[in-house]
Amino acid sequence: MAVSTRNASLLTRSAAAVWHPCTQMKQHETLPLVPIARGSGVWLYDFDGRRYLDAISSWWVNLFGHANPRINAALVTQLGELEHVILAGCTHEPVVQLSERLSALTGGRLGHCFYGSDGASAIEIALKMSFHFWRNTGHPRKTGFISLANGYHGETLGALAVTDVALFKDVYAPLLRHSAQVASPDWRLAEQGESPRAYAERCAHTLERHLEQHHADIAAFIVEPLVQGAAGMAMYDPEYLRRARAICDRYEVHLIADEIMTGCGRSGTFFAHEQAGITPDFLCLSKSITGGYLPLSVMLTTDAVYAAFYDDDVARGFLHSHSYTGNALACRAALATLDIFKQDGVIETNRAKAAYLNRAAQPIAQHPRVRHFRHTGMIWAFDVDTREPAFTRRFFQAALERELLLRPIGNTVYFMPPYVIGEDEIDLLVLRTLENLNAGYD
Numbered sequence: 001m002a003v004s005t006r007n008a009s010l011l012t013r014s015a016a017a018v019w020h021p022c023t024q025m026k027q028h029e030t031l032p033l034v035p036i037a038r039g040s041g042v043w044l045y046d047f048d049g050r051r052y053l054d055a056i057s058s059w060w061v062n063l064f065g066h067a068n069p070r071i072n073a074a075l076v077t078q079l080g081e082l083e084h085v086i087l088a089g090c091t092h093e094p095v096v097q098l099s100e101r102l103s104a105l106t107g108g109r110l111g112h113c114f115y116g117s118d119g120a121s122a123i124e125i126a127l128k129m130s131f132h133f134w135r136n137t138g139h140p141r142k143t144g145f146i147s148l149a150n151g152y153h154g155e156t157l158g159a160l161a162v163t164d165v166a167l168f169k170d171v172y173a174p175l176l177r178h179s180a181q182v183a184s185p186d187w188r189l190a191e192q193g194e195s196p197r198a199y200a201e202r203c204a205h206t207l208e209r210h211l212e213q214h215h216a217d218i219a220a221f222i223v224e225p226l227v228q229g230a231a232g233m234a235m236y237d238p239e240y241l242r243r244a245r246a247i248c249d250r251y252e253v254h255l256i257a258d259e260i261m262t263g264c265g266r267s268g269t270f271f272a273h274e275q276a277g278i279t280p281d282f283l284c285l286s287k288s289i290t291g292g293y294l295p296l297s298v299m300l301t302t303d304a305v306y307a308a309f310y311d312d313d314v315a316r317g318f319l320h321s322h323s324y325t326g327n328a329l330a331c332r333a334a335l336a337t338l339d340i341f342k343q344d345g346v347i348e349t350n351r352a353k354a355a356y357l358n359r360a361a362q363p364i365a366q367h368p369r370v371r372h373f374r375h376t377g378m379i380w381a382f383d384v385d386t387r388e389p390a391f392t393r394r395f396f397q398a399a400l401e402r403e404l405l406l407r408p409i410g411n412t413v414y415f416m417p418p419y420v421i422g423e424d425e426i427d428l429l430v431l432r433t434l435e436n437l438n439a440g441y442d
Contacts, residue, residue, distance in 0.1 A: 006047040007035040031393060034400065039066025042421050044405065052405040055429055057416050060229070060261050062292030064340055065420040071291050074336035078329055087115065087326040094331035101338055102285075102300060105270055109279045110300035114318070115326040119260035119286035120154030122297035123222070126282040127158050129305065129318055130220040130254045136308045136316050142219045142253075146210065149184040152230035153222060153258050162222050165230050180214070182207045186234035188372050188383075196237040203236075204243030215251035220282070222256040225272035226376055229261045232412035233381035235374050241276035254281040260297070264288040264337070265347055265419070268354070268377030281305060291337040292418075296330035350378055350419055353426070357415070360430045367437055381414040384437070398439055402432035 011033050019025065020033070037047045042065055044052045054062065064071065078094065085092055099113040114129070116122050127145060134142035147153065147162040154160065155168055161176040163169055169176070183189075183206045190199035211218060225241055228234040248255045257280035262272035264285070269275055271283070282305075286297035309318050324330075340346060358375060364382060365373035373382040384391065392408045399406040406413060415429065 004048045010035045010047070027393075031397065034405070041065040041067075042418050042425055051403055052400065053403055053417075053425060053429060054405050055415050055417050056405060056407055057288070057418050058292060059287075060266075060416055061287045061290075062418045063264060063288045063337060064291050065418050066292075068291060068340075068420075070340060071293055071333055071336045074332050074339075075293070075329060078332035082328045084324065084327050084329065088321060092326075092328050092331075094328045094335060095326040098298075098331045098334050098338075101335070102298065106279065106283070106300065109302065110283055111303050112301055112306045114299045114301070114320075116286075116297040116299070116322050117295045117324055117327075118154075118297050119258075119284065120156040120159045121322060122260065122284040122286050122299045123153045123159040123162075123256075123258060124156055125299045125320060126222070126256045126284055126301075127162070127220065128320060129299070129301065130256065130282065132318060133254070133305050133308045134219050136311075139252075141217050144179065144214070144218045145220055145222060146180045146182055146207075146214075146218060147222045148224070148228065149181045150186070150231035150234060151181070151184070151222070151224060151228055153224075154260075168230075180210065182210050184228065184231065184234060185236035185240040186228065186231065187236055187374075188234065197239050200237040200240035201243065204240055204247065207244060208247045211247055211251040211253060215253055218251075218253050220254035220256050221248055222258055224258045225262055226267050226275065227262050227272070227379055230409065232383070232409045233374070233379060233414045235376050235379075235381075238276040241273060241278055245276070245278040245280075248281075256280060256282040256284065258284050260284055260286045262377075262379075265341065265350060266377050266379055266416070268347070268351065270341070270347065272377075289337065290330050290333035291340075293333040294327070294330040295324075296327065296334060346419060353419070353421065354378060356423055357426050357430070360426055363434055364430060364437070367434070369437055378419065379414065379416050381412055384408075384411045384413060386411055395436060398436050399432070402435055404429065404432050404436075406433070406436075 014033055015028055035046045036044050038045050042054055044054050082092055102113060103111050114125055116125055131143055145162050147164060149164055151164050153163050157175055160169055160172060162179045164181045183203045185200040185203040187196035187199055190196065223244065226236065245255055257273050259272055273280055281302055283300040290296050309316060364370055369385045371383040371385055391411055395408050396406060
């Protein structure tokens with residue numbers, strides 16, 4: 001693609017000054033960055049007006065489109081009142097309202113909110129709080145954690161310790177505390193003829209056997225409910241969560257639900273764990289909680305956990321903090337996001353959009369190179385049968401040429417569009433993806 005002077009200038013300056021995330025920077029010698037000048041709805045635009053359909057919601061964060069006027073208006077109002085105040089010793093209306101409303105969405109079963117700035121910080125909070133709970137309640141041996149094989153929970157040291165993605169974890173292994181992994185219920189791993197539910201039940205037996213032997217030393221089991229994102233959008237039956245909740249209860253182990261990606265309607269219900277009819281001991285939210293506007297994370301937990309820290313002894317309190325904890329602007333963006341869910345019947349509307357996309361995507365599902373076409377809520381994924389080592393990069397570049405922003409995970413292509421996507425845009429997404437598939441890969 002021809003690059004205008006303004007686009008080229010931004011690319012040069014960025015390469016010289018910015019260390020981009022999750023990137024081998026040398027690749028940008030031949031794979032240019034995508035310069036973005038503005039956004040509107042599902043579209044991103046460069047300085048020449050070239051557009052890209054944001055089919056991945058800008059790393060899974062955007063819900064209601066770029067430059068959403070309702071969220072914009074809420075932030076403008078909040079800017080005139082309060083931008084931020086220390087949350088240690090102070091409080092403010094947006095953080096109280098948001099805590100009340102999130103708790104209400106759990107039916108009051110998770111009654112206390114602790115805030116951070118991003119997904120990894122929410123995971124760190126949950127891990128530390130679980131460990132400290134057992135210490136405060138007379139079980140100091142319970143210091144270990146288990147997670148699913150191929151699970152991803154973030155890249156700070158505690159979160160990385162319970163992550164099982166070698167590319168992110170192996171080089172830092174000497175810095176990490178050991179954790180154990182149990183079999184993933186990813187239905188792609190089921191035996192021929194075995195249903196997703198039967199495979200989920202078999203994996204739950206593996207979890208039970210592990211806890212039967214090690215529960216005295218285990219503080220918590222952490223899981224991405226229904227969809228393991230970095231594992232290639234690995235999807236599984238809710239029965240696994242039902243079994244996991246019962247097993248954790250039996251062996252007195254906390255259940256941490258990492259809904260940083262699957263929360264806020266992505267799974268088809270507001271919280272993914274709802275589909276299993278369970279309540280975790282800790283619920284971690286981030287990414288789309290502010291509609292994709294501002295960094296914010298929140299960890300919700302039970303009254304029983306809260307009570308274990310409520311004491312005259314300061315050392316028994318949870319002495320964890322972030323400077324921008326409960327930031328007023330971010331909380332206001334989250335409240336505006338919740339307002340849109342409530343006022344627009346988003347979950348129901350999304351079901352109709354998902355049905356439309358499923359019908360439109362049948363040519364992809366039936367493509368000879370496609371394996372395991374799958375769908376949960378507003379997440380779609382399929383695996384491309386290819387041996388080409390540069391597939392991820394080639395597919396990404398070819399998609400940009402066709403006005404799509406797609407970032408395959410290995411040979412897995414996925415769609416996670418903003419909820420405001422319309423039928424015409426769905427048709428374009430499917431058609432251009434098919435063109436990409438037909439471009440030829442070894």
